[in-house]
Amino acid sequence: MSRAAETLQAHTEVMKVARLLQRQPESLHYLESLGVEDLRELRDRLTETVFDAHTGSLRRLAAASRVLPVGLSASMGESVFGPLLSARLTGLLDPGRAAEMASRLPAPFLADVAVEMDPRRASDLIARIPADQIAQITAELMTRGEYVTMGRFVGHLSDEAISAALAAMDDRSLLGVVFVLEDKDGLPDLVSLLPDARVAGVIQAAADHDLWVEALDLLDHLTPQQRDDMVAATLLLEPDALDSIVAAVIAHELWEEVLPIAEHDATVQAALAARVPALPARQRRAIAKRARKTGGLERLGVFGEALAGA
Amino acid sequence: MTESALSQLREQLSGEVPEAVGRLGEAELRDLAHAIRDARHREGKALAAAGERALERVPRLLRGPIRKVVG
Numbered sequence: 001m002s003r004a005a006e007t008l009q010a011h012t013e014v015m016k017v018a019r020l021l022q023r024q025p026e027s028l029h030y031l032e033s034l035g036v037e038d039l040r041e042l043r044d045r046l047t048e049t050v051f052d053a054h055t056g057s058l059r060r061l062a063a064a065s066r067v068l069p070v071g072l073s074a075s076m077g078e079s080v081f082g083p084l085l086s087a088r089l090t091g092l093l094d095p096g097r098a099a100e101m102a103s104r105l106p107a108p109f110l111a112d113v114a115v116e117m118d119p120r121r122a123s124d125l126i127a128r129i130p131a132d133q134i135a136q137i138t139a140e141l142m143t144r145g146e147y148v149t150m151g152r153f154v155g156h157l158s159d160e161a162i163s164a165a166l167a168a169m170d171d172r173s174l175l176g177v178v179f180v181l182e183d184k185d186g187l188p189d190l191v192s193l194l195p196d197a198r199v200a201g202v203i204q205a206a207a208d209h210d211l212w213v214e215a216l217d218l219l220d221h222l223t224p225q226q227r228d229d230m231v232a233a234t235l236l237l238e239p240d241a242l243d244s245i246v247a248a249v250i251a252h253e254l255w256e257e258v259l260p261i262a263e264h265d266a267t268v269q270a271a272l273a274a275r276v277p278a279l280p281a282r283q284r285r286a287i288a289k290r291a292r293k294t295g296g297l298e299r300l301g302v303f304g305e306a307l308a309g310a
Numbered sequence: 311m312t313e314s315a316l317s318q319l320r321e322q323l324s325g326e327v328p329e330a331v332g333r334l335g336e337a338e339l340r341d342l343a344h345a346i347r348d349a350r351h352r353e354g355k356a357l358a359a360a361g362e363r364a365l366e367r368v369p370r371l372l373r374g375p376i377r378k379v380v381g
Contacts, residue, residue: 021345022352028345030338038330045323046346053350054357061361064379067372080364085357 004252005179005217006036012148012180013039019115019148020046040182047118051088058085062092074101083112091121099128107133111140115149119156126156131164138165147176154181154190163193171198171205179214187221199226200233207241212248216257231260239267246271255283256290262303263295269303276306315339322346 001009010032011025018025020043031039065073077086090098090113102110102125114137119126129137134157141150150169154162154177166174174194178187191199206215219230234245246268249258255272262268276284288307291297297304315336319327322343334342361380368376 021349023345023349028342030334030341033334034330038328041328042331045325045328049323049346050349050353054354057354057357057361060380061357061364064376067375067379068368072367076364076367080367081360082356084353085360088353 001036001220002213002217002252002254002257004213004254007032008179008213009036010034010039013043015148016152017043017046020050051091051118051121054088055092058088058092062089065089065093066097070097070100071104073097074104077101078105078109083109084116087113087116087118090117090125093125095122095124095128098122098125102129103133107136107140110137111144111146111149114141114153115146119153123156126153127158129161131158131161134161135164135168138168142169142173145173145176147173148180150177151180151182155183155186159193162190166190166194166198171201172209172211174198175202175205175209175211175214175218178218184221187218188223188226191218191222191226196229199229200236203230203233203237207237207244210244210248212245213252213254216245216248216254219260220257227260231264234261235264242268243271250275253283255279255287259287259291259294259300263299266301269301273302273306276303315343318343319346322350 013036014028014031015025017031017039018028021028031042034042068076077089081089093101110133138150150165150173157165169177178190181187181190202218203215206212219227222230234242242265245258245261249255249272258268258272262272279287284307288297291300291304291307297308300307316327316332316339319331319339319342323346327339331342332339365373365376
C-alpha cells in the first residue's frame with residue numbers, strides 16, 4: 001500500500017472509531033498517529049465494548065419483540081428505538097423475523113441503521129435481505145457519501161446482492177467503496193461482477209475527481225487481466241488526465257503503483273523519468289526492484305533507463 | 311500519571327489495551343477512556359428510555375407477557 005493510501009485508510013479507520021463512540025472524527029485526530037492495523041485492532045476492541053455493554057437488556061428486548069406482531073416491532077424500531085438501538089438489536093433478533101421487519105421499513109431508515117451496525121454480528125440477517133432492497137439502501141447510502149458503511153457490508157452480501165448494489169452505485173462511489181474495503185483480496189471477484197463499461201467509468205471518475213490514490217490502489221489489487229483492462233481504459237483518457245496521474249504520482253509517491261500504466265505510455269514515461277533524479281537513492285532502488293519484478297525496466301522506456309542507474 | 315490514564319482505558323475496554331494505543335500520551339488515553347464511558351452511558355440511558363416508550367405502544371393485552379419476558 002502506498003503511503004498516501006495508508007494515510008487515507010488511517011483517516012477512514014478514525015472515522016469508524018468516531019462513529020462507534022459518537023464523536024466528531026476531528027476530536028480523535030490523535031489516533032491517526034497509529035498504523036492502520038493498530039487502528040483496526042482498537043476498533044475491534046471498541047466494537048466489542050460498545051456492542052456488549054448492554055447485552056442483557058438488549059437480549060430481553062429482542063426476546064420481548066417475539067411476542068409482538070412483526071409489523072408493530074418494525075414500526076417501534078423506527079419510531080421508538082431509532083437507528084442506533086435498532087442496530088444494536090439486529091444481531092440479537094431471529095434473522096428471518098428481522099428480515100421480515102426490514103421488508104416493512106423504508107430504505108432511509110434502514111440506511112441509518114446500516115451506518116450504526118456491525119455487519120459481522122448480523123451476517124445471517126444481511127444475507128436474507130432481498131437484492132432489490134439492498135440496492136435501495138445502497139442508493140440511499142450513496143447519496144450520503146457513506147462509502148465506509150457500504151464497504152463494511154460487502155463481505156456479507158451474496159453475489160446477487162453485490163451486483164444489485166454495484167448497479168445502484170455511481171462510478172465515483174464505487175471507487176470510494178472499494179478503496180475502504182478491509183479485505184482487498186476479494187477485489188478481483190468484486191470487479192469481475194462489473195459490466196465491462198464500468199471499468200472505463202471508474203477510471204473516468206478517478207480523472208474527473210482526481211482520485212488517483214484510490215484508482216492506483218485498486219489497480220494494485222487486481223488480476224493481471226483486470227489490470228490490463230483498466231490500464232487500457234486509462235490510456236484512452238485525455239492527455240490532461242494522464243498529466244494528473246503523473247502529478248498524483250509525484251505528490252503522493254505512487255511510483256510503484258503507477259508502473260502498469262507507465263509501461264504503456266511514452267509521455268507518462270518521459271514525465272516520470274524527468275523526476276527520477278530528484279528521488280532519494282533508496283526510493284529509486286525500491287521502484288526499480290518492483291519494476292524488475294513486474295516485467296522489467298526495459299518496458300518502461302526512458303523511465304526505466306532513469307531507474308536503471310539506481 | 312500515564313499509568314492511571316492507561317488503567318482507566320483498560321477498565322473501559324475490560325482488558326488489555328492494544329500495545330500501540332498504550333503508547334499514546336496521557337491526555338489522549340484519558341480522552342479515549344472518557345469517550346468510551348460516555349458512549350456506554352449515553353446508550354444505556356437511551357435504551358432505558360426507549361424501553362419505557364415501547365411499553366406504552368404495546369397493546370394492553372400484551373403488556374403482561376412482555377413484562378414477564380423483559381423482567
